[in-house]
Amino acid sequence: MALQNLDRRIIYILIFLAVSIPLIKPIGLKMHISENVKKVYSLVQETPENSRVLFSFDYDPASMPELHPMAISAFRQALLKKQKIVCTAMWPMGVQMYEDVVKKMKVEFPNIKYGVDYINLGYKAGGIVTMQAMESDINKVFPTDFSGKALSDFPIMNNVSSLKNFKYVLSFSAGAPGIKEWVMIAHDQAKIKVAGGVTAVSAPSILPYVNDQHQLVGLLGGMAAAAQFESLNHFKGTATKGMDAQSLAHLVIIIFILMGNLNYILLKKKKERGNK
C-alpha cells in the first residue's frame, strides 16, 4: 500500500491499541522527575502546618485526565502536611471537580472535618475581577461558603480576610480564568506564592512565568508532570497508570510523523527523477 494513501482508520486503530493495551495491562515504565515538578512538591512540603492555603479548581471534565490527578495528589499532600485548605473555582464545573477530590480524600482521611481542615467557597463568575476583589476582601466576594453558611462560622476562616493571608495558591487550570490570572493578582499584587498545573497543550505558554521573579514557583504540565508529582508523593493514581498509554501513543504519533516525512522525501525524489 502506498504511504500517501494510508487509510486514516489504520492510524485510528493503532492509536486505540497504543492507548488501551497499557491501560489494561500496565508496563510500569520509569519516569524522570522534572525540576518544575520538584519545585511544586517542595512548595507544599515546606509550607508549615496549619497554614491557610488556597486551591483553585479552574477546569472541567474535559481536562480531568490531566488535571484531576494533580489536584488529588496536591490535596493529599497538603492534608498530610496538616495545612488548612480553602477551595474555590473560577470555572463553573470546578465545584464538581472539588467535590470528587474531597470524596476520594474522605476515604483515605476519614477524620478530616469540613470547616476545620478544608472548606469550599464555591464558584464565582467574574474571573480576574473576582480574584482582584479577593485580594482586597474575601468576605465581600464570598460572604458564605458553597452551602450558604456564613464564613465566620468556620474556624478555618478565622483571621482570613484577604489573599495575603494564604501561604500559597495552587491553581489547576485548563484556560482562562486560571493560573495566568492568579499570577497577576496573587503573586504580582498580593505577593504570595503561586504554583499549579495546566494541560500539556497550554504548558508552553505558561512556562515563561516560572522565572527569576518566581511569578510561578513551579508548574505541572500535563499528564507526565501529574505522574511525576504522584511519584514524588509515593502515590499511584490515574496519571501513573495513564503514563504508559501516553508514552506508547506518543511513540505511535512519532512513527507516523517519520513515515509522513519519509513519504514526502520519496515522492520528492521520484519527482526529481521524472523531471530528468
Add this chain to the structure above:
Amino acid sequence: MKRNIPLLITFIAGFIIIISEFIPHYPFGSVKSGLEGWFLIISSFAIILGNLNLIKVNILKIKFKSQNWKYSYVTLISFTIMLLAGVFWGTQTKSGILGSGSGIIAQIGDKPFDYLYNNVYQHLSATMFSLLSFYIASAAYRAFIGRTVEAKLLVFSAIIVMLGNTSLGFLITSGLPHSLDFLQLPNISEYIMKYPNTAGQRAIMIGAGLGIIGSSLRIILGIERSYLGGE
C-alpha cells in the same frame, strides 16, 4: 445620546480603574472597589443572558430549519432536563424546590442533577477531548512535514519534546553515564521548553500585551466603537 452615554460610561469607568492603579487612595480606591462589585453582579447576569441566548438561537434554528437544526432539539431537551433536575431537587449539598430528593437518591444513588452530571456529562465531555488524540495522529502524519529548514527544525524539536515528556524518552537515554546527563532526552526537552520556547512565548506575550494596551486605550477614548454594535 444612545451612543454617547455608553461611551461616557466607558471613559469614566476605564479612567478611574487606570488612575486607581497609580493612586490607590480615596476616592479612587473605593470607587474601584465599587466598580469591581458591579462587574461581579453583571457577570452573574451575563450567565443568565447566555442561557437565554442559547435557547433563542436554538429555537430560531428549529423554526427556520437551518443547517443541522435537528441537533438543536437535543440541546434544548438536554438543557431543560438538567435545568429541571437542578431546580426541583438541587445539586450536591443544596436542596431544590421539591427538597433533596431522598427517595430518588435511594433508587439511583445520587440527586438527579449529580447523577446526570457524573454519568452523562462528565463522560461525554472527556470523550470529546479524548477524540483529539486520533485527529492529532492523523494530522501529524499528513501535515507535520519538514519541507523547509524551519519546518525540519520544528519537526526535530517536536519529536524530542514528545519523547522527553514520556517514560520512553527516559528509557532510551537512561544508559548514558552521569557526565552526559545533559544528553538525556528529558533534559534536552526541558532545555527546549525553558529557553527557545520561553523566548518565543515572551515575544508573543509582549506583543499581545502592547496590543491589549492599544485596544483598551482605543475603547476608553471612544475611538474603537464596534462593541456598541452597528458601524
